[in-house]
Amino acid sequence: MVGAKAQPTNTLMPVIARQRNVSVRTGADVRRVRLNDGNATGVVYVDANGDEVFQPADLVALAAWTLNNTRLLLLSKIGQPYDAGSGEGQVGRNLTHQAQVRTPTLFFDQALNGFMGSGANGAVIRDLDGDNFDHGDLNFVGGAYVNAPAHGDRPIANFGVVPPSVKATWGSAWKKAAVESFDQTASFGISGEHLAYRTNYLDLDPTYRDSYGDPLLRMTIDWNDNERNLLRFVIGKAELIGRAMGAREVATSQLPRRYDVNTYRSSHIQGGTIMGSNPDNSVLNPWLQHWQVSNLFVLGASSFPQNPSGNPTLTILAQTIRTADAIINRYLKRPGPLI
Numbered sequence: 001m002v003g004a005k006a007q008p009t010n011t012l013m014p015v016i017a018r019q020r021n022v023s024v025r026t027g028a029d030v031r032r033v034r035l036n037d038g039n040a041t042g043v044v045y046v047d048a049n050g051d052e053v054f055q056p057a058d059l060v061a062l063a064a065w066t067l068n069n070t071r072l073l074l075l076s077k078i079g080q081p082y083d084a085g086s087g088e089g090q091v092g093r094n095l096t097h098q099a100q101v102r103t104p105t106l107f108f109d110q111a112l113n114g115f116m117g118s119g120a121n122g123a124v125i126r127d128l129d130g131d132n133f134d135h136g137d138l139n140f141v142g143g144a145y146v147n148a149p150a151h152g153d154r155p156i157a158n159f160g161v162v163p164p165s166v167k168a169t170w171g172s173a174w175k176k177a178a179v180e181s182f183d184q185t186a187s188f189g190i191s192g193e194h195l196a197y198r199t200n201y202l203d204l205d206p207t208y209r210d211s212y213g214d215p216l217l218r219m220t221i222d223w224n225d226n227e228r229n230l231l232r233f234v235i236g237k238a239e240l241i242g243r244a245m246g247a248r249e250v251a252t253s254q255l256p257r258r259y260d261v262n263t264y265r266s267s268h269i270q271g272g273t274i275m276g277s278n279p280d281n282s283v284l285n286p287w288l289q290h291w292q293v294s295n296l297f298v299l300g301a302s303s304f305p306q307n308p309s310g311n312p313t314l315t316i317l318a319q320t321i322r323t324a325d326a327i328i329n330r331y332l333k334r335p336g337p338l339i
Helices: 013-017 067-073 171-181 225-244 312-329
Strands: 029-037 040-047 052-056 059-061 098-099 105-107 122-124 145-150 186-189 191-192 201-209 216-222 249-251 295-297
Touching: 029 067, 029 312, 040 059, 059 067, 067 216, 098 225, 122 216, 191 225, 225 249
Parallel strands: 059 295
Antiparallel strands: 029 040, 040 052, 098 191, 105 186, 105 249, 122 145, 145 191, 201 216
């Protein structure tokens, strides 16, 4: 409200909105990309007044996050939807989401000043990430990073964590332990790679619809043994790190066997409109241009064929800059497929 948050709506959009050739329309819901003879001719959207509007365009760029990018292609019938049974089709395949857990929790004898911190402040250990370590006798591929965050503990949201040695779950003994432990508690976050499996995908829900009557997007996703084995291994290493740091107690939460949507992990969902070397294995070419619709570009992590452990933001920015360069310096001079 006071303009203090460094996000695109505060830093970038005001600059863009001042350009004479830009019109920013808020409160709009895009429902379809319209096609004619193999080219995108614009988008159909519902404006803030509830009126349906067709916005013509010579070039369309979808930048509506992983899920909406995929949903708009499916609703617009652009490309062949992925079928998990046959393995045919590309739109919706390779859905991935970081394999994340928040454990173990460390209990110390000294105050940690946990009320201090900001945003993404903290330390990250990458020794167990990717191929940075020997996998010779392990039962998984890939790896994970271990994060010790310092976001700033809050007096209510972060209160009530007690060490395993405290058996009381309520009453004066529990309250005393909770007060004593509040500023003597830290935790690790673990974020691992999530491989793309044939069984993980996005499609249009056959039952549920939005307020306009359009099908919602459905996620079919789970962890496999590779993710479970990876997380068990890295959790064990994080326990050793915690004890080496001097924690008097180390508490590890039970690893969920299945992926679930009840526990927040991250908003870093990837896949659905993946990039690749040819139309038989992907939706987009390496410049994020749609293989079949050359004046349609799709930006964001929906283009990722696989999911690394790390957050995708900087890669998305790099891809977007690369795509913008290709559009300005190549596509606009000679519209058509970028090869």
